[in-house]
Amino acid sequence: MEGNEVIPVLENVWEKSTDPLLQSRIENIIDSIQYNYLAGEFQKWAQSQEMDLLQGTILVAKIQYPELNPSPIHEELEKIRRDIWLELNSSLTALEKVKIINHVIFTLHGYKPDTSNYFAPKNYFINTLIETKQGGPIILSLFYAIIAQKLGLPIYCVSLPHNFVLGFKDRYYQKTTDEPAEEKHSILFYINPFNQGSLFSAKEIELFLKQQKIDDELSYYLPCNNKEAILQLIYNASVALQRSNRQNKAILFTRIHDLLSK
Incomplete structure (x- = not known):
């Protein structure tokens, strides 16, 4: 018996013990x-060519739920993907496709933002999102992006300060100048899954940055890669755990974040 397999045995010993020192040592061994x-x-994931977004979100959930069974997650995603696919056809515009995705995810399947407790740790994990049909901005955005990409749609994560949204990329975009700011035109529009998939433009990002007194940077308008998205999810989850006084778990998330950041 080795690795994760020994954890249930150690947990059983912990439960039966009345010795705080032994319990503390067992906790350290389990951690x-x-x-x-x-x-x-995570190292295997980061070294893989595609750095699969779904696999990354499942691994993040496994930090909190070590014995997580990913099968219900795959089954739910497949169910939603199929429901959207049945409604899609090649003659639809990008806007029409997003309206269908929004209808299936938020109306048909009943997913919604958790506005009651923004920093509840459960709002950062894909398994609890599927169980409760509620989540925070980042997990809802990742969930939406995973489904959209399974359908072959160019919808990618955009890491805004104090927010996390999606961008619908123009497949036919071609640069006409070397001006970096021109790249903003590669995004047709943005999607906010935390607000039922509402759409907005680059102008609204500009306004948001001004209101928040944040320096305007090109990266706030363009898709981030999957590793950056997963790093943001891990960081946000660690902050939520700290706020909930679950320091041991928060430390584990921080250590994984530091490892993945290298």
């Missing part, structure tokens, strides 16, 4: 086993 296992899994 160490979990970290070593997850570090290996």
Whole structure:
């Protein structure tokens, strides 16, 4: 018996023990086993060619839920993907396609933002999103992007300060100048899954940055890569756990974040 397999045995010993010192040592051993296992899994993921977004979100959930069974996640995503696919056809515009996605995810399947407790740790994990049909901005955006990409649609994560949204890329965009700012035109429009998939433009990002007194940067308008998206999810989850006084778990998330950042 090795690695993660020994954790249930250690947890059983912890439950039966009345010795605080022994319990503390067992907690440290479990944390160490979990970290070593997850570090290996995240390193394999980061070294893979595609850095699959779904696999990344499942790994993040496994930091919090080590015995997570991913099958219900795959089944739910496939169900939603199929429901959208049945409504799509090649003659639809990008806008019409997004309206169908919004209808299926938010109306038909009942997913919605959790506005009651923005920093609840459960709002950062794909398994709890599927169980409760509620989540925070980043997990809802990742969920939406995973489904859209399964359908072959060019919808990607955009990491805005204090927010996390999606951009619908123009497949036929071609640069006409070397001006970096021109790249903004490669995005047809933006999607906010935390607001039922509402659409907005680059002008609204400009306004948002001004209101927040944040320096305007090109990266706030363009898709981030999958690794950056998963790093943001891990960071946000660690902050939520700290706010909930779950320091041990928060430390584990921070260690994984530091490892993946290298």
